[in-house]
Amino acid sequence: MLDGDPCSITENILVKPGKGQAFNRIKAKNLKTGRTLERTFKTTESVEAADVEDRDVEYLYTDGEHWHFMEPDTYEQHAADSIAVGDAAKWIKGQEACVMTLWNGAPLSITPPNFAELTVTQTDPGLKGDTAQGGSKPATLETGAEVKVPLFIDEGDVLKIDTRTGEYVSRA
């Protein structure tokens, strides 16, 4: 908890001037606003842990404003807003098993599966005979996400994407 909001620490670097007092430089993402903040603490300081829990959920659909998820065991449904869904929205189209982090019972963030399989809806034709070379071009996927793909990818191809990096892995 930083400034009263739950945060996820994305980087924590120990700095010490040789012998002497140690400090930790923290980068944290505010899970309510999505903003990144930087702060330094004396190493012996502690902060209140956010009361969060992770639940396994299945993605159902979006109504444009909210993304709806269901817990497969209890059929309990949760609606997450765009801040909570964040980049995950680019990689889910329905029925994916995701992890939802809840804070005080409300959806705080969504972690999609590490890999997504999505169809290319738009991309320029690649140059013939250039398949073995490097080089990439942009492609739009069925979820609206844009990724860089090799030149030999055509519209209608199904691609495997690493959702953690947003990078093309292979044809599915």
Added chain:
Amino acid sequence: MLRAIRAFFDERGVLEVETPLLSSASTTDPNLSSFTTHYQQQPLYLNTSPEYCMKRLLAAHGEAIYQICKSFRDDELGPKHNPEFTLLEWYRPDFDMFTLMDELGDLVQMLAKNSRLGVATIQKLSYADAFLQATGINPHATSADDCRQYRLEYGIEQPVGLDDDVDGWLDWLLIERVIPSFPADGLTFIYDYPQSQAALAKLYQSQGGYPVAARFELFYGETELANGFDELLDADEQRRRFEHENIARQARGLQPSIIDERLLAALEHGLPNCSGVALGLDRMLMLLAGAGTMEQVLAFPFCRI
């Protein structure tokens, strides 16, 4: 690197020794924390450096000695820290800290020459001069309020938990202003630390007339490589410092440490006049290899053990 270090000390007649990694006493330094383990029911501690045992050898034999060994510090993990790391530590009877700084400089330059590490400059600065040049603050005559004022003036972050502890502020400004002012491809020695940061060093009167510790550190660019002392010989003074550190530990909510009575007995018996220094070999290797993080020079970094 290890072969070159051993050849360096062989040539200079410094004897390689080996001392236990396990100890029945732990460090009292409030900024260090020891790993605890057990032999049957008896608690034992992994050494945070081989200093105490090496001083006991010095008190018994009085010879110049060096050691390359693992050391362990709990809660130290980052781009330049691994909780288990390798130290080169050596002691030179009859050397003052300046003579030892020269030998340390020779060693690092020899290692640099064998690799692609460029050493453009070597400078020796007193702690006071380094501070004055980088900040205008005299570290021997400043207060937490002065440091706070300086922080506001220059828009430096105020770390959470830093209060009226002057040494804490000096450490913070050292990190934020002084160390970044060192030449990026040079060696910088800092010596004559404030007496409150003496650790196991002798105290004396500096040229500026302040009581200072005969303690030094070596940096390459912004990377801290080594810490050395003209070693404190006075057993009573050493006991007072250990007790004082234990009080500081308790004030921070830490367990007081077990004072090493065997080290104090060795000091009582008599340690020769000597200087000693510990060089972090994982950091040295990072520099020699041009690595940005310690993980890159460890076969199995902490997240893989």
